Amino acid sequence: MKNIILLLLFVFIAVNSFAQVHTVKGIVMNDANDDLLENVNIVNLNQVIGTTTNQKGEFEISATVNDTLYFSYLGFKSLRVRVTHDWLRFGDIKVKMTELGIALEEVVVRPVQLTGYVEIDAKLIPVYDNYRYRIGGLNTGYEGGSSQPGAVNKVLSSIFNPADFLYNVFGKRPKQMRKVQKMKEDDEIRNLLQSKFDRETLMAVLQLERVDIDEILNKCSYSKDFIQSANDLQILDAISNCYEEYKILNRKK
Known part of the structure; x- marks a missing residue:
């Protein structure tokens, strides 16, 4: 009976720790040249909260283990990054985003020709x-x-x-x-x-x-x-x- 109580207590502590909200930190960079990316949009898809990177590419956001962070930035491929125990253990991580080629479609503007009447x-x-x-x-x-x-x-x-x-x-x-x-x-x-x-x-x-x-x-x-x-x-x-x-x-x- 004592062993069962201890086991349940251990499971409770583990689950509580697993679901605890942390502040995770990181730096977002251009994968091609390691340039820091400012104003990258980051959304925690599980908690539904957002933030952006500062001038140094740094960000902070609340998350629990296994939450998914969604990174989006104009001209770059969007990323999904899972929050892990290692991230929480070792602190800041580097997130590298890949730049995309942007092809602009031709836009034809047809003005309305007015007669004056x-x-x-x-x-x-x-x-x-x-x-x-x-x-x-x-x-x-x-x-x-x-x-x-x-x-x-x-x-x-x-x-x-x-x-x-x-x-x-x-x-x-x-x-x-x-x-x-x-x-x-x-x-x-x-x-x-x-x-x-x-x-x-x-x-x-x-x-x-x-x-x-x-x-x-x-x-x-x-x-x-x-x-x-x-x-x-x-x-x-x-x-x-x-x-x-x-x-x-x-x-x-």
């Missing part, structure tokens, strides 16, 4: 019909767009159909969806997402592919223009709004 020019100027639907009782609406005239019916049918895509994403991923709110509350992550358009950080935290994120917004009746042009912070807020409305309407089933 109001009646004619009014027909030449393009009109972007990205409007939003609102469901009574909810704080926000749904962006429809000219290609989705039945947005309200589409959203409601999506929510009330258990086999629908939204149910499979929202209903079966409560842990990932809870991270959405954490991301919105962390200023470092919000600042990061506001300047990004690649969806990489969102995909890493939510464990979704780019096509899944686009499909979520499509099912929530956001326009194609919004899905393609919004920054990652706007996409995060859109997913969050859609999820909150999903929960409200799902409770009424």
Whole structure:
């Protein structure tokens, strides 16, 4: 009996130590020349908190053993690094990121040729019909767009159909969806997402592919223009709004 109690006590101490939050430190460098990288974005995918490197490439972030840190920097390949006991034991580590070749696509700008006559020019100027639907009782609406005239019916049918895509994403991923709110509350992550358009950080935290994120917004009746042009912070807020409305309407089933 005594041995069992001692064993349980040992297991309890080990588990408690394993889950203890530490401050991990490191330096981020360019793998090609060992130059220090400033303003590298780092997100703890498990704790959903973020930070950036300073002028010396140094960073600090809270983490537990087995947490995954996600490193992203413009022009470099993103990295995932697992926090280990050795990292905690030996202190600072060097994280080296690989530079990518950036190919810029040619952009063709076609200006609108105006004639000076109001009646004619009014027909030449393009009109972007990205409007939003609102469901009574909810704080926000749904962006429809000219290609989705039945947005309200589409959203409601999506929510009330258990086999629908939204149910499979929202209903079966409560842990990932809870991270959405954490991301919105962390200023470092919000600042990061506001300047990004690649969806990489969102995909890493939510464990979704780019096509899944686009499909979520499509099912929530956001326009194609919004899905393609919004920054990652706007996409995060859109997913969050859609999820909150999903929960409200799902409770009424």
